[in-house]
Amino acid sequence: MRMSSHLLTSKGMRPVHPLTKLYFTVSTVVLCFLLDVTAQVFIACLLLILCVLTRQRRSIFKRFLRYVLPVVILVLLLNVLIYPESEKWISLFGFRVNEVGFHFGLIVSLRLSVMSLSLLLFFVTTPPHLLATAVLMKGASPRIVFVFLHSLQLVTTLRRKIGKIFIAQASRGLDVKGNPFKRVKALFPMLLPLVFSYLSESLERGLALELRGLGIHGPKSYLVELKESGTERVANLLLLLGTSTVILWKLLQWLIR
């Protein structure tokens, strides 16, 4: 099965195994907390290059601009304008800003950007079914993997259903625009049909899953065969060793202090 359209690729590069990407993501997130600003800038640049190289770059940057950038800007602004622990002020683009707050805001914003970019790069370039297969092959619980995949599918279904229930209940006379107390009361006629409709489905689906042997032990076969290359195995090991070394080093520093 071809996977190149989904995975982190550029022209001439082979698809990267989902677990290597997972290790890379966890490492960058952990390291951006432990390392100094220079290292964080380096990680941010590396992530930016990787994002530009992927085919899903548009989706990554779109989500970043829509969901992350407003938080980053707010974090920076809040610290610049109201940083209670400092009275030092500097001039920036003609505005008088709190110096310590500005530096603190920059560090937090950078950390937030690195974490979010890393997570977006991983989740946007890794299709859930491939990630699921990869973790299953490593011995993860099939039940938890099913929960993850089924929830992903259900989110869109439920949102559509909520819209329908809202219109149906409003047309039956449900007061959805009254005072706060009435609106809290309106919550229940919307929630109950949603939960009840899925409860009976849960019973059927649970039975079907048991019949298909979801919790069965023993060797399994997979629809998609994912193989780790030697380079990926070395990369995984290096990422694990590198991150563990930094964690231990920081722990030692903290203990000596």
Place this chain on the structure above:
Amino acid sequence: MKNVLESFRTSIRKETSGVSIPFIAFGAALNLSLGQIAGLLKLPVYLDSIGTVLVAVLCGPWAAVIAGSVANTIGSITFSPPSVFFIPTVIVIGAFTGIVARHGVFRKWYTALPAGVIQGLLAAAVSAPISAYLFSGITLSGMDFLVMFFRAEGKSILLSTFLQGLIADPLDKAITYTAAWVIVRQLPHRIVIRFPRYENVFPSSD
């Protein structure tokens, strides 16, 4: 020690089998979708843990922890990358709800409501350091203006996020627990009996 581990394993297996598995997935998806209902009804609450609470009542604490963690991971993929960092909060919500549900808290509204308030206080205590140290108190949750207000008053980031949580979370969780009580109270006995923790809703003498 071996016995404790074995009892944990049995408990996890009991809570994550049969009808529980699709219901855990539903709980996770419900957490992510209920913000939409709160938005449609213009309610100033998150309602983002009602799925976890329902799973905790009907399936148990382990199942609720899975539902909450999966919901936050999916939240990170779909619309809110920071939500994965709030997994410790959902672990506390799931575990606490599962434990209090075993004591019959969801059989009466007057026990569910105060339990929700306590849950809110706990959630505020766990979320505050995450919100303060990772996001400097700003998470675009709609309650950020409170953090800004407290910081302008000269309070530290940690204290500001904690105070914001103290104001928002108990109300949110009290509504969530009451909603869960209303839902489980109306569930037909023949359906509830299929769930591993049915005795949380109907006492075994029923």
